[in-house]
Structure formats: C-alpha cells, structure tokens
Amino acid sequence: MSVDAVDPGIVAADAAVPRFWQGLGLPGLADVHVHFLPPRLRRRVWEYFAAAGPLVGVEWPIRYRWSDEDRVVHLRRLGVRAFSALAYAHRPGMAEQLNRWTLDFARATDGCLPSATFFPEPEAPRYVAEAIDEGARVFKVHLQVGAFAPTDPALDQVWGLLAEADVPVVVHAGHAPVGTAHTGPEPFAALLARHPRLPAIVAHMGAPDYPAFLDLTERYARVRLDTTMAFTAFFDQFVPFPGDELPRLRELGLAGKVLLGSDFPNIPYPYAEQLAGLARLDLGDDWLRAVCWQSAATLFTLTPT
Template identity: 65%
Template sequence: MIPELTDAGVPAWWRGLGLPGLADVHVHFLPERMERRVWHHFEHGGPLMGKGWRIHYRLPVEVRVDRLRALGVRAFSALAYAHRPGMAESLNEWTLDFARRTAECLPSATFYPEPGVLGYVRDALGRGARIFKVHLQVGDFDPRREEIDEVWGLLAERGVPVVVHASSIPLPGRCTGPVPVGGVLERHPTLPLVVAHLGMPEYDEFFELAETFPNVRLDTTMTFTDFAERGMPFPARLRPRLRDLGLAGKVLLGSDFPNIPHPYAHQLHALDRLDLGEDWLRAVCWNNADNLLDLSAHYTRSAGH
C-alpha cells in the first residue's frame, strides 16, 4: 500500500522521479464573474452535474497560482470554454492576457461554432495560443458542424492541441461520446486532440481512438481518484493498454485544478498506486507534455518563480 501523498510532499515526489517538475494540461483559470458562476454550479449541482461537490481550492487567483508553484507545476493551462455564441473571443482575450502575466501558464484559447470563428482563432494563434479547449457537453454542439471544420483543419495544420471534453460525464449529452469526435478525426486525421478524463466512462472507445489516430492523446483528469472510482471505476483489464499508451506519449497529466473535491496530491497518488512503473509516471507527468508542447523554452521562462 502506497502512503497517501500530501500537497507538501509533492515536490519530493516528482524530484524522486528525476523530473524538473510537473506539466498539467488541464487547469482552469477564468474571469472572476464567470468563475463565480462555475463554482456555484460545481458546488450546488444541476442538470449536468448531479449533486456537485465542494471545490477544494476555492481561493483567490493569486493564491492559486502560488499553490501551483509550490507544488512544482512548471507548466499549466488556463482552460476556458464558451457555452454560447459571442463568448469565445472575449474569453481568449482574458486567458491570453493571464498567460502573459503568469510565466508558467501556457497561452490558452477556445472557440465555438459561430460566424467569425476562424478569424478569432487565427488571431489567438497569432498572439501565441499553444493549447485550446472545447467542451462538447457544456457547449452542446456537434464538433462536426460546418462552421468549425476549417478551424479543426487549421489546428491540425499548425499542430496545436485541443483539450476536448467529449465523453459522457457527468451525464451523457446529445453531442458527447466517441462518434462525433471520431467524425472530426476522419476528416482531420492528424489533429492533435487531448481527450479529457481518459474518455471516462467510455474508456474503451476513446482508447481505441488514441490507438488509431497518431495525434490523439488522453489526459488523466480526475481519473483513478477515490471520487471517480466510486462512480465510474476504471476497468482493470485496460491497465496494460493504459501503460502502453502512456509510454507511447499518449497520456498526459490533467487535474481540473482548482475545481476538484480533493487535494492536488491525490491525483498524483491515484496515478502512483496504479503501479505502472516510474517510466510511465515520468512520461505522464512531464515527458509527454514536453514532447507535445515543447516545454523546454516555457520551463526556462518560468524557472525564476
């Protein structure tokens, strides 16, 4: 039995693996008004959330950034996502400015199927966006819609990854599941997609997409934690495939910080107790994100903090 890891023990944990720190591709920072609404939604539940949960890191933004720094998260995203037309461009303004002010933050952006989407995605790329996020359940849109086909093509051409919430958690939606995303990949087979939550609970189907398409990856967000295992346990029979995918560069660390019901350390502990080996942990917690996002220059930029 591996002792439970605490936040205070996280730096010693990753140093013990010989890593320069942690790279987390699934972190959220949002404009204050929107963040308050999201937190209320998480803590009080609703049609897409069930009963909800208490957010462990309900703290001022500066304190949350310092907490990530203390944990040794050397590179993290600021994922925002639009749930209706007219939101994405202003969200991109905020997240790109946040990254400019926060050395460790990867310049992050989003998009929504609407008039002008290709233009503001090009603008975000021109301003340095290195990772995008779309949420098919909250946004309630089919990723195969014509308005964003050119966006997918542009991101595939540029090799810019998109973290996509495509699976049917916490509840199935009309646009969730592997079929809509699979349709996008059939048209854009080199698109670098990162499927959030390992595709939970449709693990088999999203693993197959990651094994089929060269640039499809999965993130670990909330998977294997006590919270997730109570409701949607990971099938033990998939552990060999999970190990192979991680060692092949296909699994990345994600946490959902700060919107989680447990300490950050618990996500790492949950990965550690899978007993897939130190090489796998090194790949998932740093090397795979480094290979995808070329973190060397980014890490040099943030090392002073």
C-alpha cells in the first residue's frame, strides 16, 4: 500500500518538509527520536494512546498508524536521512528480545541507527554489552513508563558501560505528559552526579521543567536535549517553553547540544509541525542547521548520502 493511499492529508501537510531543509542548505534531516517496534508491542502502544491511558492523560490520536514499510517510505520522502528505532522495556525480561528486533530492523533499513534498550535487572549489563558489540549506536529508556529510578543499583554498571563506550542514551526523564516518582530533574541529576560522563539525550527537552534541564545540559559536557514534541501547540498545553530561556537554548543549540526529535509515528499532528515550531522560535538559520542535521551528524558520524 502506498503512503498516499494510507493518508493523503498527512502527506500533503508534510510536503513542506523537504523545502524546509533544502532552504537551509542541508542534505536532509537527522531525527534521534523515532519509534519502530515489534508488531505486537506496537499494537499495544497504539491502543494505549487511543484509550488515553493514565500515563498519557490526554486525547492523543496517532496520525501515522501505518505499516513499518509505509512509515520508512514517508521518512525518506521527507528527507530524514538518519533516524532511530527506539524501543523501551517496561518490565523485566523483555529488553533483550526488543534489542534483537530493533538491531535486526536497523540492519535491514538504510538510514536507521542501530537502537537498543535496557531495564533494571541482573542480566542488563550482559545484554547491553552485547548490543554495543553488535553495533548499537543509541539506547532508549523511559523512566515514566518503566517505573524505575535512574539510580537503581541494577543499572549502575550499565550507565558505566555507556559512558565508557560513548554511546548515547535517550532518556525520558521529564514529567510530561504525566509525572511519576522517578521523573523530573532531581532523579536525573542524581544519576549524573554518579555518572558525569554519561552521554545522555534528554527527551522532550525535559518538559515541563525546561530551565532545570537546561541547567544540567550546561553543567555536563555529554548531556544533550532533543526537541521531541516541544514547541508544538499540542505539547505547549502542558507548559510552554519559557521565552526568557530562548537565549540559553540558542547557545546550547549552536554548541551541538540540541538535537531534532519528533516522536514519529506516535504524534497527533503532521511531522511538519515539529519543524514549524522550531522555525517559529526565530533563533536563526545556523541554529536550525545545527539542530536538524549538523549536531547529530557529528555525534553519530553521519554522511549526507
């Protein structure tokens, strides 16, 4: 089935995306926060969003409920040259199986960064080391959904492995959309105090505690932020990004510490809206170039082809 047959309205809305990056003189986009999941887990995740489950809390209609094949085609049409396949474990005993699927998916999919996950369990150091050996270039953990503290002793060796290998981990550490005992800047700051060289990418800019996560990004050399869903009308309903923090955001972006993320396909609006939100910040073309391609290209050694 062609993408156009799946949802021509979305395809039409996203037609602006190639013009966006071409106007900046970029070879394309690099999106560090994209999800591809095994079919059964993907189905359950989409059902949870459709039901506005407790950890979602608001109506959240996913606009890209398409097959993996159609979503890959769409990303390529948009000019997304590099993207992740983020999966995250929410209980013991599932991370290793997820890693087999996501690493196989990356091997079969041009442009996909080999992605992996972990959970606080005795086996985690072993299978994380194995995933790194197999070429994993980015990990994902979700403190809200996983319901675990980042300082759980079972993960201490895992964080050390990632720091030593300099492999980034995308961490959903913020309270949005629904906070838990393990989200927010305090638990994440405690983790960084133990592992100051951890190459972490804070998902969703750490929303809604933007200033506190900006502080941590300035303080720790290997901490970065991703833009996932931030600066969109949908996400601003939780807490808009504070205007007086835009100068700091600009400096961090120019320093290579802000990366494009989208949460594709689990978004309730067209992909183009993420980019429009970034452009509306009016932080300059150099900032947009760094965020949308150059910083990820440096971090992951990407080429424009």
